[in-house]
Amino acid sequence: MKVRTSLIWAVAAVIAGFFVLLGYFIDHMVIHNLRLVLIRWAVLLAAVALFLGLFNLLSVHWSKVSEQLTGWPYSAILILAFLVTLILGLVFGPDNQVSLGLFNYIQLPIEASLLALLAVSLAVAGFRLVSRRRDLFSLVFVGTALLVLLGTGPWLTGGESSFYILVGQVRNWLVQVWASGGARGIVLGVALGAVLTGLRILLAVDRPYGD
Amino acid sequence: MTELSIIDLLGTIVAAILTVMVLSYLIKDNFLFRFAVYLFIGAASGYAGSIAWHNVLKPGLIDPFFTQGLAGILDSSSILTLIVPWLLVISLLLRISPLTSRYSSLSLALLVGVGAAVVVGGAVTGTLIPQTRASMESLSPAMEAPATGETGFERVINVLIMLVGTVSTLSYFRFSTRRTPSGRADLSPFMEWVSIVGRLFIAVTFGVMYAGALSATIVILAERLQFLWTAVSSLFTGS
Numbered sequence: 002m003k004v005r006t007s008l009i010w011a012v013a014a015v016i017a018g019f020f021v022l023l024g025y026f027i028d029h030m031v032i033h034n035l036r037l038v039l040i041r042w043a044v045l046l047a048a049v050a051l052f053l054g055l056f057n058l059l060s061v062h063w064s065k066v067s068e069q070l071t072g073w074p075y076s077a078i079l080i081l082a083f084l085v086t087l088i089l090g091l092v093f094g095p096d097n098q099v100s101l102g103l104f105n106y107i108q109l110p111i112e113a114s115l116l117a118l119l120a121v122s123l124a125v126a127g128f129r130l131v132s133r134r135r136d137l138f139s140l141v142f143v144g145t146a147l148l149v150l151l152g153t154g155p156w157l158t159g160g161e162s163s164f165y166i167l168v169g170q171v172r173n174w175l176v177q178v179w180a181s182g183g184a185r186g187i188v189l190g191v192a193l194g195a196v197l198t199g200l201r202i203l204l205a206v207d208r209p210y211g212d
Numbered sequence: 213m214t215e216l217s218i219i220d221l222l223g224t225i226v227a228a229i230l231t232v233m234v235l236s237y238l239i240k241d242n243f244l245f246r247f248a249v250y251l252f253i254g255a256a257s258g259y260a261g262s263i264a265w266h267n268v269l270k271p272g273l274i275d276p277f278f279t280q281g282l283a284g285i286l287d288s289s290s291i292l293t294l295i296v297p298w299l300l301v302i303s304l305l306l307r308i309s310p311l312t313s314r315y316s317s318l319s320l321a322l323l324v325g326v327g328a329a330v331v332v333g334g335a336v337t338g339t340l341i342p343q344t345r346a347s348m349e350s351l352s353p354a355m356e357a358p359a360t361g362e363t364g365f366e367r368v369i370n371v372l373i374m375l376v377g378t379v380s381t382l383s384y385f386r387f388s389t390r391r392t393p394s395g396r397a398d399l400s401p402f403m404e405w406v407s408i409v410g411r412l413f414i415a416v417t418f419g420v421m422y423a424g425a426l427s428a429t430i431v432i433l434a435e436r437l438q439f440l441w442t443a444v445s446s447l448f449t450g451s
């Protein structure tokens with residue numbers, strides 16, 4: 002009888018996942034050590050998978066440059082920045098002065114500036130929501146956001162007025178009671194979703210590793 | 213001027229130019245912004261690769277060859293710690309070519325299986341159990357609220373709001389439900405109302421999160437503008 006290879010991979014995934022999951026709930030030396038070995042292998046494989054992803058990124062942009070497709074100069078910049086950072090990082094290490102210099106003077110300012118742009122994008126998105134979708138949920142969302150913003154920052158009129166204190170108290174009540182309840186529900190819902198997705202893989206219902 | 217301060221000065225100029233290039237997006241999507249973004253993706257991915265190499269791959273796969281020597285590598289104890297990982301890594305590397313990618317399935321299956329187990333274990337022990345316990349503890353009206361300090365009737369009201377918020381938001385996430393022919397979830401009228409209340413709580417929560425994100429990014433925008441001002445003024449005044 003010919004055994005389908007996909008079944009072997011499914012059994013490997015299920016057994017490996019079963020022992021790792023067991024290690025969370027059973028404190029036994031053998032299971033603990035087996036779990037550590039399996040997680041160590043997975044970490045190594047994840048690092049290799051990262052390099053495969055980087056290779057894919059490089060090959061996609063390399064083909065854009067070689068075929069001179071639209072926007073190829075940007076791809077050339079990406080390849081150059083990637084290779085320079087990677088080679089310097091591999092040779093000197095990520096904690097070296099050279100690598101840290103690249104990080105502090107190139108990566109950090111761009112990342113911070115992109116986050117700064119997000120302030121404008123968020124404000125524009127908020128205005129668009131109010132102008133395009135005027136239902137109860139949008140009004141609650143925007144009203145809550147305005148109240149929290151008003152209650153968080155300082156006012157030009159100062160912080161002595163009773164209205165300012167009232168807004169601050171309402172803000173605290175919204176954040177600590179209403180939003181806490183909602184956030185807890187969201188976190189529990191996300192965790193249940195993660196458990197469900199994980200269990201589908203552990204029970205071999207979903208097999209994203211191919212055949 | 214010392215060598216370090218020259219590097220610092222050049223670095224500050226580069227950082228200031230890159231900041232202006234990114235912020236130029238506020239006028240319009242332009243080539244300066246794209247240049248900076250592609251540069252960022254290249255540098256960030258290269259840096260991530262070097263961290264993965266120095267922190268994971270080199271200590272796990274390369275260093276044992278030098279520390280253990282040939283005798284250590286041929287020892288039976290290194291089968292699990294060195295030989296199997298190397299075979300798995302080589303197998304995963306076969307993913308590069310479409311011709312050989314089918315031979316990488318075992319490595320991928322192990323990675324996915326262990327990853328799924330870590331996700332399930334982490335979600336249960338790190339979120340579900342602690343959050344449920346925290347909900348039960350905070351829902352006790354006898355307990356004083358740690359953040360607001362209120363007790364008595366006020367506390368009971370707040371506890372009820374939190375309870376309704378948690379349950380209705382959770383009931384909004386339905387992982388299995390029948391659908392009507394129009395494609396909508398088939399719910400009883402009561403569950404429909406609970407779902408609407410849940411959506412309202414989600415709107416409040418997202419409103420709070422939106423305000424928090426907006427405040428944080430405005431602070432970062434102010435910091436970037438202040439950095440630009442400091443960089444330009446120090447260039448002209450030399451201080």
